[in-house]
Amino acid sequence: MEQTNASTVAIIDDDADVGEVLGGLLETMGYQYEVYNSGMQFLADGRFDHLACLIVDQNMPRMTGLQMIERLAEQGVNIPALLITGVHDSVVERKAANLGVMTVLEKPMSHHELLRFISISMG
Numbered sequence: 417m418e419q420t421n422a423s424t425v426a427i428i429d430d431d432a433d434v435g436e437v438l439g440g441l442l443e444t445m446g447y448q449y450e451v452y453n454s455g456m457q458f459l460a461d462g463r464f465d466h467l468a469c470l471i472v473d474q475n476m477p478r479m480t481g482l483q484m485i486e487r488l489a490e491q492g493v494n495i496p497a498l499l500i501t502g503v504h505d506s507v508v509e510r511k512a513a514n515l516g517v518m519t520v521l522e523k524p525m526s527h528h529e530l531l532r533f534i535s536i537s538m539g
Contacts, residue, residue, distance in 0.1 A: 422468040429473035455484030469537035
C-alpha cells in the first residue's frame with residue numbers, strides 16, 4: 417500500500433518525553449503528528465493511509481522498532497521510516513536497510529537530520 421496525500425508523522429516511542437519533545441518540534445515546524453507509546457499500539461490502530469512517515473524507536477518493550485516495521489511490510493504497508501536508537505549497532509543498521517528503513521539515527525539525534533528526513537518523506 418503506497419501512501420497518497422499523506423500528511424501526518426507518526427512517532428512510535430515508549431519514552432513519553434521523547435514523544436513530547438519530537439511532537440513539539442514537529443508542531444513548531446507546522447507538521448501534524450501522532451504519538452504512539454509502542455509498536456503494538458501503532459499496529460492495533462491500523463490507520464496508516466494518512467501517514468507520510470514514521471519515526472520509530474528501536475528499543476521498546478515487547479516489540480522492537482524493526483519488528484514493527486517488519487510486520488507492516490508483511491501487511492504490504494510501505495511508509496518511509498526513520499529508526500532511532502540509543503546505541504550504534506551495525507546488525508540493526510543492516511537489518512533496517514534490508515527492510516527499507518530510510519535512515520537510522522542515534523540518540524540524541526540531530527533535529528536538522530530529523531527534519532530533513534520528514535521533508536524528503538513529505539515530497
